[in-house]
Amino acid sequence: MKIYFFRAVIWIFLFGAIQLTAQDMAYPVEGDGVLSFLRRWNRVGDSYVQEFMEMNADRINDQGGLELGTVYLIPSLHPEDEYSLPEAMVTEGTNPIIFGKKLSDITPQSNRLKNACFYIISGHGGPDPGAIARMGNRQLHEDEYAYDITLRLTRNLMMDGATVYVIIQDPNDGIRDEMYLNNSNNETCMGDPIPRDQLERLKQRVDKVNRLYERDKKKYDYIRAIDIHVDSRNKGKRIDVFFYHSNDKQSKLLATTMRDFFRMKYDTHQPGRGFGGFVEQRNLYILRQLEPPSILVETGNIQNEFDRKRILSVNNRQALANWMAQAFFEDYKKSVKK
Known part of the structure; x- marks a missing residue:
């Protein structure tokens, strides 16, 4: 008995985790801020935040936050960082x-x-x-x-x-x-x-x-x-x-x-x-x-x-x-x- 479940912005295919590119996008979930949104994609650090803000300048609300129902571009993973999916x-x-x-x-x-x-x-x-x-x-x-x-x-x-x-x-x-x-x-x-x-x-x-x-x-x-x-x-x-x-x-x-x-x-x-x-x-x-x-x-x-x-x-x-x-x-x- 199996089910293959692809949750929220987690992409799991049969060939394992797929590397994201600068063109990949995702929706935030309830309670997400910029840091928590990026953390889900293993984008941790000020450089990712800066890239994200620049890429999504027209999508950020007046308070500098994210809007549910709006799709956001995700910065490319830096070469020195390794992307992995949380086991949970x-x-x-x-x-x-x-x-x-x-x-x-x-x-x-x-x-x-x-x-x-x-x-x-x-x-x-x-x-x-x-x-x-x-x-x-x-x-x-x-x-x-x-x-x-x-x-x-x-x-x-x-x-x-x-x-x-x-x-x-x-x-x-x-x-x-x-x-x-x-x-x-x-x-x-x-x-x-x-x-x-x-x-x-x-x-x-x-x-x-x-x-x-x-x-x-x-x-x-x-x-x-x-x-x-x-x-x-x-x-x-x-x-x-x-x-x-x-x-x-x-x-x-x-x-x-x-x-x-x-x-x-x-x-x-x-x-x-x-x-x-x-x-x-x-x-x-x-x-x-x-x-x-x-x-x-x-x-x-x-x-x-x-x-x-x-x-x-x-x-x-x-x-x-x-x-x-x-x-x-x-x-x-x-x-x-x-």
Whole structure:
């Protein structure tokens, strides 16, 4: 059971620590000043501070500090300094801090997915909150709820022995049980700042997955990617969970398997209601460009009062994750020949 976790501005790749260059950038985290920000990158000393201030003169606030949500250039490492990652920040295995302290310990339930690998993408993030719904003075951001479902799904898959890569990450938000999730723009794409340009955002996460897939495709019997979203439509439009797939047989099989499993669960828990979720091929950039078989899931209409209950309720968010994890296993059984 493995998870490869790339926290905040820590970049950990399969080939070890990567040397930064003058063009590398990162977001500060809550409480960061210039010194603590630089210290995280092993840039210690007055010369680094001076270089940093010169490089980021247009980004420093009036008080000489850093602003959350602003990306900062990082000075090149001096030749005499050695860059190393703090061991406590490198997590691989059964104690992932990505889920938060309360849920960081994982008790394996099975090894039925030990030969499976997943790339889980949480929709939007960083400068892009995705769909926004308003309830009184509150703003509900799509990316926060998609991320919470993503973490729950990740944890479920890990408990079944799978290797999981979380592509979009927040250094502060683990799995949260609140109804109203706080909004932030701290998310990164495996440590890299998320671009503001939409196409660049999509390309960034696609490139991350495809790079991992190129190495992983020879190691695992089953590899899939999933992109999790919350839809935004007219307030009166109530929708069930639906699944988009690419022009790929395995992608279509996964989407259909998920739809059928959700339909079965709806019939069990809400008999007589019916399930209106559907499967559809879409020529979306992320599905078109991802190399592993992939699907995009829309979990409800954030503008609709009834659909919102599906994402506001922690029990419902967990149920979505549980059902997707089980549907993955059903697809695994269909796809992997014994």
